Amino acid sequence: xxxxxxxxxxxxxxxxxxxxxxxxxxxxxxxxxxxxxxxxxxxxxxxxxxxxxxxxxxxxxxxxxxxxxxxxxxxxxxxxxxxxxxxxxxxxxxxxxxxxxxxxxxxxxxxxxxxxxxxxxxxxxxxxxxxxxxxxxxxxxxxxxxxxxxxxxxxxxxxxxxxxxxxxxxxxxxxxxxxxxxxxxxxxxxxxxxxxxxxxxxxxxxxxxxxxxxxxxxxxxxxxxxxxxxxxxxxxxxxxxxxxxxxxxxxxxxxxxxxxxxxxxx
Amino acid sequence: xxxxxxxxxxxxxxxxxxxxxxxxxxxxxxxxxxxxxxxxxxxxxxxxxxxxxxxxxxxxxxxxxxxxxxxxxxxxxxxxxxxxxxxxxxxxxxxxxxxxxxxxxxxxxxxxxxxxxxxxxxxxxxxxxxxxxxxxxxxxxxxxxxxxxxxxxxxxxxxxxxxxxxxxxxxxxxxxxxxxxxxxxxxxxxxxxxxxxxxxxxxxxxxxxxxxxxxxxxxxxxxxxxxxxxxxxxxxxxxxxxxxxxxxxxxxxxxxxxxxxxxxxxxxxxxxxxxxxxxxxxxxxxxxxxxxxxxxxxxxxxxxxxxxxxxxxxxxxxxxxxxxxxxxxxxxxxxxxxxxxxxxxxxxxxxxxxxxxxxxxxxxxxxxxxxxxxxxxxxxxxxxxxxxxxxxxxxxxxxxxxxxxxxxxxxxxxxxxxxxxxxxxxxxxxxx
Numbered sequence: 001x002x003x004x005x006x007x008x009x010x011x012x013x014x015x016x017x018x019x020x021x022x023x024x025x026x027x028x029x030x031x032x033x034x035x036x037x038x039x040x041x042x043x044x045x046x047x048x049x050x051x052x053x054x055x056x057x058x059x060x061x062x063x064x065x066x067x068x069x070x071x072x073x074x075x076x077x078x079x080x081x082x083x084x085x086x087x088x089x090x091x092x093x094x095x096x097x098x099x100x101x102x103x104x105x106x107x108x109x110x111x112x113x114x115x116x117x118x119x120x121x122x123x124x125x126x127x128x129x130x131x132x133x134x135x136x137x138x139x140x141x142x143x144x145x146x147x148x149x150x151x152x153x154x155x156x157x158x159x160x161x162x163x164x165x166x167x168x169x170x171x172x173x174x175x176x177x178x179x180x181x182x183x184x185x186x187x188x189x190x191x192x193x194x195x196x197x198x199x200x201x202x203x204x205x206x207x208x209x210x211x212x213x214x215x216x217x218x219x220x221x222x223x224x225x226x227x228x229x230x231x232x233x234x235x236x237x238x239x240x241x242x243x244x245x246x247x248x249x250x251x252x253x254x255x256x257x258x259x260x261x262x263x264x265x266x
Numbered sequence: 267x268x269x270x271x272x273x274x275x276x277x278x279x280x281x282x283x284x285x286x287x288x289x290x291x292x293x294x295x296x297x298x299x300x301x302x303x304x305x306x307x308x309x310x311x312x313x314x315x316x317x318x319x320x321x322x323x324x325x326x327x328x329x330x331x332x333x334x335x336x337x338x339x340x341x342x343x344x345x346x347x348x349x350x351x352x353x354x355x356x357x358x359x360x361x362x363x364x365x366x367x368x369x370x371x372x373x374x375x376x377x378x379x380x381x382x383x384x385x386x387x388x389x390x391x392x393x394x395x396x397x398x399x400x401x402x403x404x405x406x407x408x409x410x411x412x413x414x415x416x417x418x419x420x421x422x423x424x425x426x427x428x429x430x431x432x433x434x435x436x437x438x439x440x441x442x443x444x445x446x447x448x449x450x451x452x453x454x455x456x457x458x459x460x461x462x463x464x465x466x467x468x469x470x471x472x473x474x475x476x477x478x479x480x481x482x483x484x485x486x487x488x489x490x491x492x493x494x495x496x497x498x499x500x501x502x503x504x505x506x507x508x509x510x511x512x513x514x515x516x517x518x519x520x521x522x523x524x525x526x527x528x529x530x531x532x533x534x535x536x537x538x539x540x541x542x543x544x545x546x547x548x549x550x551x552x553x554x555x556x557x558x559x560x561x562x563x564x565x566x567x568x569x570x571x572x573x574x575x576x577x578x579x580x581x582x583x584x585x586x587x588x589x590x591x592x593x594x595x596x597x598x599x600x601x602x603x604x605x606x607x608x609x610x611x612x613x614x615x616x617x618x619x620x621x622x623x624x625x626x627x628x629x630x631x632x633x634x635x636x637x638x639x640x641x642x643x644x645x646x647x648x649x650x651x652x653x654x655x656x657x658x659x660x661x662x663x664x665x666x667x668x669x670x671x672x673x674x675x676x677x678x679x680x681x682x683x684x685x686x687x688x689x690x691x692x693x694x695x696x697x698x
Contacts, residue, residue, distance in 0.1 A: 019286055021308040024683075025333020025426040031381065032425050034412040038404070041394045052381070053392030054281040054674075071308045101330050104315035113314035119515075126309055147333060147426040205423040209430050210438040210600070214326065216427070244319065249330065 013161050016048035016061035018082050020068025020075050021102055021130060026093035027051055027067050029150040036154050044161070059085030063160055069095040069130045071102060076127070076136060083137040088160055091133045092153065094146035098218050099252035101146075103130040106252055132252065141166065146216040146249040149201050169200050170221040173213050177204035185212060192232050194245060197223035197255070218250035225259035239263040275658060275670045282382040282392070282678060289677060291654060296662030301651045303677070316637040321347045321628045322604070325431045328624070328639065333426050334377075334683055337370040337418065338617030340431040341492055342624040342639075347433040350611030350628050351604060358597040359435040360492075361590050365445075366421050366431070367491040367615075368587040372414025372455065373425065374618035375538075375576045375583070378681045379462065380407035383573050386675040387469040403465070406458055410580075413455045417448060417587060435601025445591045452588050459580035460556050466574040467560035472672065474657055475567040478649070479528060480540035483616055489548040489582055490541065492615045497544055498534065499565065506612040509623050515640075516648075525648035526640060533648035536620025537680065538575045539566055550589075553581040569653060569679045576681075606632035617642050619681050643683045650680055 017027050031037065031052060047057040064086030070076050083089055091097050099106070105113050110128045114121045133139055143156055152168055159166035169175075173195035177184070185207050186193040193212035195204065199220040206213045219225075225246070232242045243263035246256040275291040286307045292300035312331055319327060324343040329336035341363060348355060380403070381393040390396045397404040415425040420440060422428020430436045483490035484497045497503050504512055514529050528534050543564040546554065557563070557578045566575060612625040620642030627635040657676050661669040 021310055023330050023333040023336075025330075025336070028333050028426060031377065032411075032415060034408040034415070037408065038394075038397055038401075041397075046392075046394065050279050050281045050286070052282065053394070054385075054671075055391040056279065056281070071310070074306075075308060100310075101312075101315070101327060102310040105311060108315070110311075113311045114309070116314040116317075117309070117311050124309060126311075130310075146330065147424070202424070206429050206437075209423055211429065211432075241320075244323070248323075248327070 012043065012045040013062040014045045014047040014057070014060075015157075016059065016064045016082075016086065017046075017051070018048070018064060018066045019051070020066065020079065020096070020133075021071040022068030022093065022095040022100065024051065024067070025147040026096075026145075027065070029092075029148055029153055030065075033150045033154055040154065040157065044157075061086045062088065063157070064089045066091045066096050066133050067093055069099045069102060069132060070136055071127050071130045072125055073127065074125070079133060079136050088140045089133075089137065090141045090143060090156065090160065091139050092143045093148050094144065094216065094218060094249045095130075096133045097142040097144055097253075098250040098256075099130040099132050101249050101251070103252035104247065105130060107247075130252070143168065144199055144217040145201050149203075152201060171200055172196055172220040172223070173198045173200050173202070173204050173207075173217070176200045176202075177207050180204050180208060182207050185210070186231070186235075190235050192235050192237055192241075192245060194228070197225050197228050214245070214248060215256065216249055218253045219255040223255050225255050226262070229259060229262065273666060275666065275673055277670060277674055280674060280677060282385070287682070289654075289673060291658045291673060293658060293662065296659050298655045298658045301654045301658070303647060303651055303654075313637045313639060316634050319634050321350070321626070321632050321634060322433055324626065324634065324637075325433065326427070326429075329427045329431075331639070331641070332683055335370060335374055335617045335619065336427050337366055337422075337431070338615060338622050339624075340428075341367060341615045342613050342617075342622045343626075344431060344433050345492055345613035345615060346611040346624040346626050347628070348611065349613060350609035350626055351433070351607060352609065353434060353602055353604065355435055355602060356597040356599070358595055359439070359601070361594055362421065362436065362439060364488075364491050365417060365587055365590040365594075366428075368583040368590070369414050369417030369421065371583040371618050372580060372587075373411055373418065374414075374681075375580050376407055376411040376414060378618075379466065379573055379576050379580070380404065380411075382681070383675075383678050384466075384469070386671070386678060387573070406461075410455055410458050410462070413448075413451045414583075416451065420444060420448065432601050434604050435597070435599070437600065439596055439600040441596060442594060445594055449588065449591060452584055452591070456552070456581065456584035456588065459577060459584050460552070462580055463556045463560055463574060463577040466577045467562070469573065471568055471570045472657075472660075474569060474660065474676075476569065476653060476656065478539070478567060479531065479534040480543045480565070481528075481534045481536050481621065481645075482540040482544045483614060483621065484544055485548070487548070489545050489550075489586070490616050492613075496614055496621065498528070499544065500528075500531070502528065506614045506623070509612060509614065509640075510625070510638075513640075513645075515644075525651075526645040527648055533652045534645065535649045536642050536645050537572070537618075538579050538620075539569070539572050540620065541616060542566060542575045542578060549578070549582055550585045552585050553578050556581060569676060572679045572681075604632075606630060619643060619683055620645060641683065643680070646680045646682065650677055650682070
């Protein structure tokens with residue numbers, strides 16, 4: 001279904017930015033790229049980006065950037081329409097790639113959740129699960145992060161338009177941390193840190209700010225979550241604490257999800 | 267074109283606001299018969315899933331309600347938790363939190379003034395179009411925005427969802443020298459903000475004044491960020507702990523949305539206009555001077571002039587950031603030790619868009635029992651609809667397309683953040 005990128009015969013590539021359940025932060029990253037914004041805007045046609053412009057042009061789009069997770073019937077239908085209109089569909093951020101923090105409902109009774117927040121629950125239409133875009137339609141590339149790294153976004157847009165593979169590493173935060181010459185806070189100070197199982201991309205931010213990584217970029221390629229779970233226990237963390245560590249902004253990502261469920265079983 | 271007997275102003279997707287909403291106004295002649303600010307942003311149910319999480323997670327989790335003003339969420343969360351736990355923070359941590367907020371205000375206000383709101387006044391669809399004719403203005407705006415972001419970046423590691431805020435203080439505090447690196451940029455930013463006030467003041471403002479109840483924090487010696495009594499121009503003067511006694515969320519049938527109202531009175535306005543009108547005397551001289559120079563003097567009752575008031579707050583935020591950097595000495599410890607103990611705490615802080623209320627109850631293990639979050643946009647929603655009910659009538663003779671744009675501009679004056687508001691809003695998906 002996802003068609004290959006055909007360079008347009010003429011004109012600038014058309015970009016659409018689409019939002020589902022999310023905080024707006026990942027699409028804001030584009031406006032936060034202050035040094036690159038006018039350059040990007042010169043190289044592409046921003047055809048649909050309601051957060052930034054009143055101009056809303058119809059598809060098809062060469063590249064669709066999708067932020068947010070699917071949490072309503074309406075959005076489950078809308079993502080199908082968006083997919084049909086985009087030659088390349090790229091998901092940006094933890095909501096779109098893993099269901100986001102709102103996926104914490106996935107282990108609970110969503111009706112009870114709605115009753116807890118809303119006085120008239122009958123007016124709320126919501127699904128039992130918050131799910132990533134790729135569970136609904138084929139996705140050409142998933143950019144991780146809560147929020148995404150704006151330089152990775154610029155690289156991704158550039159690579160996609162050039163028809164090459166984006167340079168986005170899939171190794172762990174530990175590599176970035178070593179490169180920054182940080183002293184390992186887990187080893188030296190016994191601070192629980194998700195760095196060994198979390199994909200790089202943030203620049204090992206939390207260890208650089210004297211705290212353990214909390215997993216914004218989701219699981220790295222082939223993470224050893226079982227080993228990290230044992231390590232957390234050695235550091236004195238109980239099952240609830242370990243489960244909570246895996247169960248945050250990328251809770252529904254497969255390996256983090258399994259790791260948190262393991263803790264509940266023990 | 268004009269004087270039509272009945273018409274509908276409809277905007278399916280409101281542009282240049284944070285989050286997704288639509289606007290529907292029904293008119294008969296010059297009478298407005300229905301106003302709906304439709305919110306179709308899906309609910310994310312934060313207050314529910316925060317139950318059972320540890321209090322120390324609240325600043326990181328609630329930041330994710332809004333990518334535009336994560337620091338506001340972090341600040342309301344840490345202050346509410348500190349109150350629940352009965353702890354007092356280091357004075358230097360307090361100062362650093364003001365600097366953190368300055369960064370967010372500079373970033374968010376610049377985004378709104380130049381990129382989201384100014385295009386309305388000048389007849390452009392967006393900032394990219396604006397840049398085609400006014401490249402130098404936009405380049406300055408981008409630099410100003412970046413300087414705000416650089417404060418957040420320095421203190422918290424990244425602009426969106428920074429990682430350093432903690433209950434009890436910060437995970438890590440900067441050295442004096444690191445902060446000094448910001449000074450020359452901030453001096454430029456202060457001058458540029460003053461120019462921004464003058465630039466905004468020359469825009470054309472529709473003649474539209476309303477009798478608002480303005481609600482904002484008020485502190486004895488400072489323009490408000492994190493502390494103060496909650497006051498209004500109609501005699502309100504309360505502590506955060508009394509907020510839910512004096513304000514109510516009501517269910518409005520026509521929009522199926524919960525709107526905040528002052529109990530026994532009705533709609534109210536939060537954000538830059540309210541802060542400016544209630545705290546003009548606390549602005550630094552440099553901000554007061556340029557405000558008076560362009561004819562801004564409290565009470566400002568014209569909604570559309572909020573763009574200039576936002577620019578005055580930019581002047582304040584730059585001046586305040588420079589003051590904090592001058593006075594800052596690293597605290598002995600970045601944060602105080604935190605007890606696990608049961609308690610309830612409320613806090614109100616001033617997000618760029620207005621007051622943000624948090625209340626938490628935590629148990630003896632430090633786990634959250636209940637959470638309540640009332641964002642600024644939800645507090646402004648009823649007021650936005652009241653304004654449109656009045657303002658759309660003024661536009662009865664205007665061509666529909668222009669009237670629609672003007673109504674959008676009025677909504678954007680509030681800098682609404684629908685992503686935030688939806689955590690408590692009744693969401694209606696209109697499938698008609």
